[in-house]
Amino acid sequence: MSDSVKKFPIGGTHLPEEKGLTSDEPIIALPVPAEVLIPLKQHLGVPVKPAVKVGDRVQRGTLIGHKADGLSARVHSSVAGEITEITDALFPDGTRVPAIRIRADQSDQESEERLEPIGIDGLSDAAFRDAIIRRVEEAGIVGLGGATFPTHVKLASTDAIDTVIVNGAECEPYITVDDRLMQEEAHKVFRGLDIVRRLLGAKQGYVACEINKPVALEQLRKVAKDFPNIAAQALDTRYPHGAEKHLVKAVLNREVPIRALPGSVGVLVNNVQTVCAIADAVDEGRVLFDRVVTVSGHGVTTPRNLRVPLGASVANAIAFCDGESEPDPAVIVGGPMTGMRVTDFTIPVTKATSGIILLTETEYRGSLHMACIRCGKCVEVCPMYLPPNRMTAYINNDMLDEAISAGLEACILCGACQFVCPSKRPLLEWINHGKAAAAARRSR
Numbered sequence: 001m002s003d004s005v006k007k008f009p010i011g012g013t014h015l016p017e018e019k020g021l022t023s024d025e026p027i028i029a030l031p032v033p034a035e036v037l038i039p040l041k042q043h044l045g046v047p048v049k050p051a052v053k054v055g056d057r058v059q060r061g062t063l064i065g066h067k068a069d070g071l072s073a074r075v076h077s078s079v080a081g082e083i084t085e086i087t088d089a090l091f092p093d094g095t096r097v098p099a100i101r102i103r104a105d106q107s108d109q110e111s112e113e114r115l116e117p118i119g120i121d122g123l124s125d126a127a128f129r130d131a132i133i134r135r136v137e138e139a140g141i142v143g144l145g146g147a148t149f150p151t152h153v154k155l156a157s158t159d160a161i162d163t164v165i166v167n168g169a170e171c172e173p174y175i176t177v178d179d180r181l182m183q184e185e186a187h188k189v190f191r192g193l194d195i196v197r198r199l200l201g202a203k204q205g206y207v208a209c210e211i212n213k214p215v216a217l218e219q220l221r222k223v224a225k226d227f228p229n230i231a232a233q234a235l236d237t238r239y240p241h242g243a244e245k246h247l248v249k250a251v252l253n254r255e256v257p258i259r260a261l262p263g264s265v266g267v268l269v270n271n272v273q274t275v276c277a278i279a280d281a282v283d284e285g286r287v288l289f290d291r292v293v294t295v296s297g298h299g300v301t302t303p304r305n306l307r308v309p310l311g312a313s314v315a316n317a318i319a320f321c322d323g324e325s326e327p328d329p330a331v332i333v334g335g336p337m338t339g340m341r342v343t344d345f346t347i348p349v350t351k352a353t354s355g356i357i358l359l360t361e362t363e364y365r366g367s368l369h370m371a372c373i374r375c376g377k378c379v380e381v382c383p384m385y386l387p388p389n390r391m392t393a394y395i396n397n398d399m400l401d402e403a404i405s406a407g408l409e410a411c412i413l414c415g416a417c418q419f420v421c422p423s424k425r426p427l428l429e430w431i432n433h434g435k436a437a438a439a440a441r442r443s444r
Helices: 125-138 151-155 177-184 186-200 214-224 244-252 272-284 314-320 377-381 388-396 400-405 416-420 427-443
Strands: 027-029 035-039 063-066 081-090 096-104 163-168 204-210 230-235 267-271 290-296 304-309 330-333 340-342 355-359
Touching (some): 125 186, 163 177, 163 186, 177 186, 186 267, 204 244, 214 230, 267 272, 314 330, 314 355, 388 427, 416 427
Parallel strands (some): 204 230
Antiparallel strands (some): 035 096, 330 340
């Protein structure tokens, strides 16, 4: 493990972490609910096509969504049971997507459909690459840090990659999914990283972890000795270290250009849970039908880290954590910086759901929509060196060209500006509106 503690050089902020609520809580399985509602779009791209019909019986791991034309990732059943409906599901942003409802058979949850493990030791480089990319596609693996880009497409990139970084920064408050995985399954994290490194022909790999996760860092230090060419790298605690471009800058001091991906500077970044899923798919033939979710905040009675079947509802997870600790907490799906507040708790857990955060009224304070006092704090903390105050003024006055010139398209939507704003202005919401308007104009 590198003795140095690295960080990106300019911008960012220190947040109230609140990770102590769950950092010592081991990952436990959420009991299988009576039914699940599994969206057919849990990835960046287009919905997959149903591979089942009403009345069919499925096992855990059964393919229920075929890969569609266009960017997509397969979807599998998370429970054993019967298909009762092909309908749609509500997402936190208010949109609806096609979905499959399954009534779980509580007496039959032990059986699981798996693929054959892949024996990779004797494969040539070309055969190894083809086998792993095919397996990742078969398993329906996507980026589990929240972006949900189909991982088989990412691994098939033609960029010349010399370094693979596993993103264990996990810099949002409350969320401890990656922390617990690095504590409990460090060997699997390195195994998945090593598979990706070999596939891409990269000479080196790092697992990057902020120093506010000391137990995870110690586990990474121990396991790294078993993996040549891979190391653990400590990061300072600063938001947003988990943003890809800032992670690359911190670990390697390489600058990813605006509107470019890390591959442009020879780097591929994967999330901790993603490389664990890759290791499971290769070594055990396991497809992706569940994920680890942190349920936390002072508004929930018993904060926990849960392994949740995809399609279980937000309500299922909250109930298993003994419900709300006080009436009407604000419920955020995702992290408190980048997630979305929801009021309909039938929303299903998907491959994108890293957290369900319940905030008390004291913790959650909505925007007061006060005037900008021109303090410049938003500019000071912006990790992309942008002027959020100017951009949002342009957006709110329908001056889209000026907002783009001020850097709208370079914004990574981390929310640091909104966090430090003394006027509690909804800067992130406004910037999202501006980005949507710019995207709509490009599509015309």
